[in-house]
Amino acid sequence: xGWHRWQDDDLLLWLKVQPKSSSNAFAxxxxxxxxxxxxxxxxxxxxxxxxxxxxxxxxxxxxSAVSIESGESxxxxxxxxxxxxxxxxxxxxxxxxxx
Numbered sequence: 001x002g003w004h005r006w007q008d009d010d011l012l013l014w015l016k017v018q019p020k021s022s023s024n025a026f027a028x029x030x031x032x033x034x035x036x037x038x039x040x041x042x043x044x045x046x047x048x049x050x051x052x053x054x055x056x057x058x059x060x061x062x063x064s065a066v067s068i069e070s071g072e073s074x075x076x077x078x079x080x081x082x083x084x085x086x087x088x089x090x091x092x093x094x095x096x097x098x099x
Contacts, residue, residue, distance in 0.1 A: 003034045004094075009083040011059075017075050019047045024054050026090040033076060034091065048072060051079075060085030 014033045021037035040050035071077035
């Protein structure tokens with residue numbers, strides 16, 4: 001299946017989130033997920049809130065356009081980004097299958 005899929009104008013990402021990192025950044029693809037490092041700790045939903053805010057900024061959309069569809073309490077997550085306005089350089093080259 002891969003770590004991403006376009007569904008109309010929405011981008012679905014399968015992430016492996018590593019909390020408590022020294023910086024926020026996309027890392028390598030690991031199987032069917034792309035690793036994402038975030039600085040927030042996984043306490044009281046803070047990591048998910050941080051993840052949504054960071055992805056919204058990275059893709060140029062409002063926070064309300066980013067949703068965690070599955071894996072809210074796990075490291076492996078499926079995330080939907082509604083109509084991203086831009087693609088982060090770290091993954092733009094890998095998103096070659098946009099219709």
